[in-house]
Amino acid sequence: MIDRILFKSVYSLICITLLAACSPVETTKQPPAGARNVILFVGDGLGAGQTALGIQYGRLIGQSELNIDVLMQDGNTGYALPLPYERILTDSAAAATHFSTGQEVLPETLGLNPEGYPLETIVEWAHQRGLGTGLVSNMRVTHATPAAFAVHQGSRYVSEQEIMDDLLQQRDVDVFLGGGARALAPAGAWASEVLPGIPPELDLQSIRTDEAQRLDELVTDGYSIASDLPSLREAASHARKLMGLFAADHLPYVLDRRQMNLTNVPTLADMTSAAIDVLSRNDEGFFLLVEGGRIDYAGHANDPGTLLHEILDFDGAVGAGLAFQRSHPDTLVIVTGDHGTGGFSFAYANLGPIDKTKLNSGVDYQPGHQYPTTEPLEMLHRQDASLQYILQQAGTDPDTLIERVQTHTGLTITMDEAKEALVRDEAGDAWLKNNRIFNDDPGDNATALLGQALSRQTFVIWSSGGHTSDLVPTYARGPGADKFRGAYRNTHIYDVMREALEQAH
């Protein structure tokens, strides 16, 4: 190990002296046997249907193929079965624990085996070996996916304070970037009192019940602090440890941050680049988790335009990871989802008889159904605010809702649909009544009703407001990437990461 460090130092020195001469050596050497660095991208709710949406958009409408599409074309592509312990459907906590520990666990648990005993996570394992570690999300950093990499709790729903304290206790995570500042501010304080870059729109009071000055403790232990895009960039230029929280709760949907003109709130790509900058200062390499968590929320809300834009935001972060991988081929980049959410799909419709046309050959063509063209993809991309934001703006007035929907989506809804979507009783009502046991969040029911009202024009259908059991595409580049072929339990992702890291450390 010491010999290797010495070699690297001498080599670096020679490279600095003979920069131009060394570059070709870097690009022509054999592929590395192990992974010095691992970057795991988890699209929360990015099942097969959502992945197809992103790929369709990139290929048919967008300027270019998405990064996830290009990565899939490497051929190191397989399907993860998102099966938790003795169940056929998962939540994010169990799926993320599968990624972080390689063990099958019970839904809604964090870092515990099915008997309730703690499991060592890949973050803990990496930290013990001197690697840098980072957790990045556009959700609260205390939310299920990041928490499962450094927390051991019987329920993901214990208090945010408890999860934040668990995340910080071992000091085994070097970089935290995301939301959730209300669990860091002392009781009674607003999040922006300790993290001044948080804008008023994203500010809330602390949910802590004690006066603990967690941020001061982190500074004492060498963490740089960021709370907006400028301070994130500044900290990323020199820090070795970094806590950056940009909202009291989750970060807003990308569409809504544009509506609110929150240009100083970093995107997932901004946070990913910053985390890589900081972690790559570690001589031993690093492990980084990046979660695109709001894909899942757009699925829960049955909001297809927002879903597409969250997938594109996630794809930008994957692009940042791949850019680093190109110049650091000893990095394993993996992209996966934890499960599908909402059961998104395009569907054909029966909107009445279709005229007969003649194909060039003279063959008559008269399909029995309307098949969506690429137009719905363009419609979804034109949406410029989430359905949640539109409903908030509309208040309780159906006329305003009709006008807001037209403005933000270009689509029309009827007065009956507007009234129906504004039903916000506990039941959610309307079409949800038969599905209510699967759509248990009243906050999402209003958006789901609106999403359904728009289906006739977008050909989008949903099967649920919850998680689905889709196969989850998984694809990778770098040392170990060739192990992602076929179909496997999602614990396989841990096995590949661990083996690739062990080979290099």
Ligand SMILES: [Zn+2]
């Ligand atoms: Zn979910």
